[in-house]
Amino acid sequence: MAEVTMVTALNRALRDALENDPRTLVFGQDVGALGGVFRVTEGLQRDFGRERVFNTPIAEAGIAGMCVGLAMAGWRPIAEMQFDGFSYPALDQVISHLAKYRTRTRGRVPMPVVIRIPSFGGIKGKEHHGESPETYYAHTAGLKVVVPADALDAYRLLRLSIEDPDPVIFLEPKSRYWPKTTGELTTDGPGIGRARSLRQGESCVLVGYGAMVAKCLEAADHLADDGVECAVIDLRSLVPLDVETIGGAVRDVGRAVVVHEAPLTLGMGAEIAARIMEEAFDNLQAPVARVTGPDVPYPPASLEAEYLPSVERIVEAVRRTVAY
Amino acid sequence: MAEVTMVTALNRALRDALENDPRTLVFGQDVGALGGVFRVTEGLQRDFGRERVFNTPIAEAGIAGMCVGLAMAGWRPIAEMQFDGFSYPALDQVISHLAKYRTRTRGRVPMPVVIRIPSFGGIKGKEHHGESPETYYAHTAGLKVVVPADALDAYRLLRLSIEDPDPVIFLEPKSRYWPKTTGELTTDGPGIGRARSLRQGESCVLVGYGAMVAKCLEAADHLADDGVECAVIDLRSLVPLDVETIGGAVRDVGRAVVVHEAPLTLGMGAEIAARIMEEAFDNLQAPVARVTGPDVPYPPASLEAEYLPSVERIVEAVRRTVAY
Amino acid sequence: MSLSDIADDASMVQLVAPDGSAVGDVDVGLGEEDLQALLRLMVRARRLDTECLALQRQGELTVYPPFEGQEAAQVGSAFALGPEDMVFPSFRELAAAITRGVDAVTYLEYHRGTWHGGPYDPVATGFAPICVPVATQIVHAVGWALGAKLDGRAACALAYFGDGSASEGDFHEAANLAGVFGVPAVLFCQNNAWAISVPLEEQAAAPIAARAAGYGFPGLRVDGNDVLAVYSVTRAAVERARTGDGPTLIEAMTYRVGPHSTADDATRYRTDEEVAAWRARDPIDRFVRFLSARGVADEGFVERCRGEADAWVDEVRAELTALGPPPSAELFDHAFSSPPATLARQREELLGDG
Amino acid sequence: MSLSDIADDASMVQLVAPDGSAVGDVDVGLGEEDLQALLRLMVRARRLDTECLALQRQGELTVYPPFEGQEAAQVGSAFALGPEDMVFPSFRELAAAITRGVDAVTYLEYHRGTWHGGPYDPVATGFAPICVPVATQIVHAVGWALGAKLDGRAACALAYFGDGSASEGDFHEAANLAGVFGVPAVLFCQNNAWAISVPLEEQAAAPIAARAAGYGFPGLRVDGNDVLAVYSVTRAAVERARTGDGPTLIEAMTYRVGPHSTADDATRYRTDEEVAAWRARDPIDRFVRFLSARGVADEGFVERCRGEADAWVDEVRAELTALGPPPSAELFDHAFSSPPATLARQREELLGDG
Ligand SMILES: Cc1ncc(C[n+]2csc(CCOP(=O)(O)OP(=O)(O)O)c2C)c(N)n1
Ligand SMILES: Cc1ncc(C[n+]2csc(CCOP(=O)(O)OP(=O)(O)O)c2C)c(N)n1
Numbered sequence A, B: 001m002a003e004v005t006m007v008t009a010l011n012r013a014l015r016d017a018l019e020n021d022p023r024t025l026v027f028g029q030d031v032g033a034l035g036g037v038f039r040v041t042e043g044l045q046r047d048f049g050r051e052r053v054f055n056t057p058i059a060e061a062g063i064a065g066m067c068v069g070l071a072m073a074g075w076r077p078i079a080e081m082q083f084d085g086f087s088y089p090a091l092d093q094v095i096s097h098l099a100k101y102r103t104r105t106r107g108r109v110p111m112p113v114v115i116r117i118p119s120f121g122g123i124k125g126k127e128h129h130g131e132s133p134e135t136y137y138a139h140t141a142g143l144k145v146v147v148p149a150d151a152l153d154a155y156r157l158l159r160l161s162i163e164d165p166d167p168v169i170f171l172e173p174k175s176r177y178w179p180k181t182t183g184e185l186t187t188d189g190p191g192i193g194r195a196r197s198l199r200q201g202e203s204c205v206l207v208g209y210g211a212m213v214a215k216c217l218e219a220a221d222h223l224a225d226d227g228v229e230c231a232v233i234d235l236r237s238l239v240p241l242d243v244e245t246i247g248g249a250v251r252d253v254g255r256a257v258v259v260h261e262a263p264l265t266l267g268m269g270a271e272i273a274a275r276i277m278e279e280a281f282d283n284l285q286a287p288v289a290r291v292t293g294p295d296v297p298y299p300p301a302s303l304e305a306e307y308l309p310s311v312e313r314i315v316e317a318v319r320r321t322v323a324y
Numbered sequence C, D: 001m002s003l004s005d006i007a008d009d010a011s012m013v014q015l016v017a018p019d020g021s022a023v024g025d026v027d028v029g030l031g032e033e034d035l036q037a038l039l040r041l042m043v044r045a046r047r048l049d050t051e052c053l054a055l056q057r058q059g060e061l062t063v064y065p066p067f068e069g070q071e072a073a074q075v076g077s078a079f080a081l082g083p084e085d086m087v088f089p090s091f092r093e094l095a096a097a098i099t100r101g102v103d104a105v106t107y108l109e110y111h112r113g114t115w116h117g118g119p120y121d122p123v124a125t126g127f128a129p130i131c132v133p134v135a136t137q138i139v140h141a142v143g144w145a146l147g148a149k150l151d152g153r154a155a156c157a158l159a160y161f162g163d164g165s166a167s168e169g170d171f172h173e174a175a176n177l178a179g180v181f182g183v184p185a186v187l188f189c190q191n192n193a194w195a196i197s198v199p200l201e202e203q204a205a206a207p208i209a210a211r212a213a214g215y216g217f218p219g220l221r222v223d224g225n226d227v228l229a230v231y232s233v234t235r236a237a238v239e240r241a242r243t244g245d246g247p248t249l250i251e252a253m254t255y256r257v258g259p260h261s262t263a264d265d266a267t268r269y270r271t272d273e274e275v276a277a278w279r280a281r282d283p284i285d286r287f288v289r290f291l292s293a294r295g296v297a298d299e300g301f302v303e304r305c306r307g308e309a310d311a312w313v314d315e316v317r318a319e320l321t322a323l324g325p326p327p328s329a330e331l332f333d334h335a336f337s338s339p340p341a342t343l344a345r346q347r348e349e350l351l352g353d354g
């Protein structure tokens, strides 16, 4: 039961995958000697060689497109896009090919590909370093999209993503890279497609993912002091979406608040709210509230705090929802 | 009051813009001598010259990126992407620059750019020729996104988009290019950001855009035969979204069905459903139903009919919603 | 790039002149049977292309992109490959497909609209799915080639793309990656002078082949209507790739004699004279003249080829027109290895089954 | 690309050798004052760069990308431009910015994190916003240049990008479009041997300048640490552009002496020897030797430059550290020319005002 951060847990997941499956490859910008700008690939090139772990030129479409060709040749590519905002040049290869190849070939050519993308805001990064790209991927039929909230689940989800026969977009919440936890790194536990209930409560259901999970838990603690008990659900898997768990929880409680960093319009909150209405309409006591980033480009560092959902905003939304 | 199709109306809009504003430019693949693969730019190069209307190499990112530079140089670019599925290589330039440039420069450098994209399915096209890309654009803060449903509104919306100081993604429903209407081509009438109520009815509100509007109207006629009166709203403008009109209509009626071709997950239906819940929760008699494409890649021609929302599916959804 | 420019392009590899006379070393290591096979394939391809236009007019195919005039470029290059190699085609490579042994009827499911670009087995046939977003397939080829290299296989990826496709960023990323990783790949550009209505001079300001120098590997121009020249340069590039010497860029100068597709009206952007001039450089006529001059194919042989092609195409038509739409279930079967619960529910709602 | 390779690259334009001796025609049309101005700007830039590293350590700036070693490449090229021209920078071009007259404090709002890449007026300063997604700005430059050409203005766009950036598809699309439209643009690559931790040989298999031939315009390599050489080749390219002869690709061979950014640890991927070898080619020392040998700048002058730079940087620091965060309202003010109702409501919810 060693002490781990999300960075070291992800590094271990890659290490274990490279050891267990000789067909896995790790590549991307600066993943070699540098170990990636966040050190997630630290030491991997040294230990597994330049053929299994290698740098690429700065060519995101090329990186994603090579994944398609490598998968066709029987490899299992694990590619890194350096930042959320730099995954966009690869969108055409991801949308037009990675997501469609299996369908195009009637299932004959699967795409066991993982694309890792350090994502989301909260680290006072420059422009393009705080993007929440999940909607672009989650709306694209044929992709799976997962977002770990803590180090232990990051290990589990990455191992499962690498073993998955379908393409997985793996979004890593940068702002949660460094907090330490202790626990066992294992693939046992909820798989891709399952959400996790992290807290029970009969006043309201809080739904979040990535860095927002910690904020939801913190908000729930605050609210508990005034006797407002919130259930907290960590989505983990945006696609497939665990509609059963979310719907069941809201049917019990009748109230829900969804939280994400991405802009309001067509953020995951829209889909969750729509699903909750479909799943729990008769039990719903209040409209599902969305606590999200506003519909503007991600701001410079000094306005980040205003942009990101805060514990205060979550608490407020819950109070409004409970009082509705 | 000449007879027009959406193609001739769009051609007229471009023609009038080129005439009225010497700073407008029209460019894209095959927009010159050929007049575009759909003939929307027919005759424009002949009449306005190769400097105002010109072909580009096959480089969508280049086309979108040049729009940014041209706007900076004081021009008003009107670019064409040949098809929905081929607008994806330009996504990085659109998301990272076109949408963010005004904010990045504190409003000093506006982006009066229009990107026209023949979009959506229903023409038995090959793969990549039947995509519904609206979510990618509507979720991107800083862009306006409009979709005309008929020839007359296509003229109005395109003229208004060209005059708009902000970047507008103009999605043209290919399957509605050819039906004839008669009417006056004018910019008078609802602006960008306003929806249109095309039909009144107290049983249910049907919300659609583009080619789905005609299907909603057809479904409404069917339903009317059995005394189920539906209101029909043509969204027109996905961003900005006319929440007032939608919310008001549903508050009156208490029931709504949203229709689009795009896949269910994070399609516009999710956002509309979430907004309706926020705007009309107390009046809502049934969950907002979504009649959409399934969460799979757009199918080959021979399965198109199964994929696209049909009048039958809309009618069924309304009956379920009304009976709820 | 006008015809005269191409005709005088000294740097362009040509072995057989339009009149069928040898102008280079025509001993490219092919025996009589291979030479006859090349002709047979080109005749079959031409015949099938003509039939597809008819099938489209009759409503049996959706939009179809004819390749008439490009038979030598496709057959000659594909003929240089072995079963261990992999082709990454664009959308106009039907002649290359049948040369690789892809079943024509299965391939045409794509143009019939009964399935997407991968109705055949890409891995078994060594022919990747038909790829519509231009230039994207070149990147796939480089990825596949890197995989072959990592496996230590002496195999080569060949990517087909057009003159217009070479303007895409993906062409550059693929070429640069190919150079940096030194992968066994052949970047084969069919420069047919037009990208729909956009002529070469509005597409690029220099020969496509001239770009190779910037990526650190050889690039050359070949007469794309000279099947022997196309075969020999491709063969050399494939050998080079298989022996670990890295990629090659080939620009085959040819011409699309027909419209861009059955939806296109080429008279809007080019003259009949231009088309006529290129018909005079017809790749099949040229090769027939060459072979008959050497006594490898007489009138009778050519007639037999035509007869065989007719018979074969009749079978293709019969099988193809019998093809119905796929079961609706296929709408849902292939998106994921196993459909998620949310998708299973959509399937149930839409198809009413489990 | 090792230092020795560069040192022996005969094709590389060099006017002043590292020891300050003239090795080419150093009469590049600059008078004494201009020569002194070049030195003054490089000294200021170096001094500001050093200060920014300190400001970052002290928490007054967020991550900062130093440009030490690249002063000649940036100052020499920017000095060749006129007020009618427009620069499209990447993210490391602070030296070019001050050469263009962009206010340093305003520019540094970007690195302070109080605003994005366009805190200054891009049009008034002729300096486009700092651009982070590499190579995307080259396309903007081509668009701007096309606009200038359509206006009949004798103006030129100059895009800065790095060796790594040139691997992006956008580099290719921009270069090809520039060639096809024959726009007045200079594609200026600062090849500083590294893209974060990726060395040149893992980035490209041939000189970046060699790519120009494939686009139909000239490309050349210049000693990026030789300010006179950089000035003269850029000047020629700008003249060429302004007179309607089209684009030029310049590859300036230089070196990033510092880390990629204050977040980088360069010792993980390169040796101290390599850095030391490049320090010996320092662009400022070289130019000082050259100028003093010609009596254009003596010890005293250099000292005065340093003194002025110190004083100036003190002002910059004072003003910069006084800068507070922007009003929260700015979060909403700029996304659209006038905020849509839905956005106005979000603003109200978040800021509680109208
Ligand atoms: C990314 C992308 N953009 C646009 C298109 C539409 N399109 C189909 S074919 C074509 C022209 C291709 O020209 P070329 O590469 O020369 O091939 P050819 O058609 O001449 O065989 C275009 C623009 C596409 N298929 N993909
Ligand atoms: C599209 C994109 N991908 C990745 C990055 C992350 N990144 C920032 S700088 C850099 C290296 C750039 O190298 P180079 O172009 O040589 O410029 P230099 O840093 O050496 O000045 C990378 C990969 C980016 N900014 N944009």
Ligand SMILES: [Mg+2]
Residues within 6 Å of the ligand: C162, C163, C164, C190, C191, C192, C193, C194, C195, C196
């Ligand atoms: Mg072509």
Ligand SMILES: [Mg+2]
Residues within 6 Å of the ligand: D162, D163, D164, D190, D191, D192, D193, D194, D195, D196
């Ligand atoms: Mg560099």
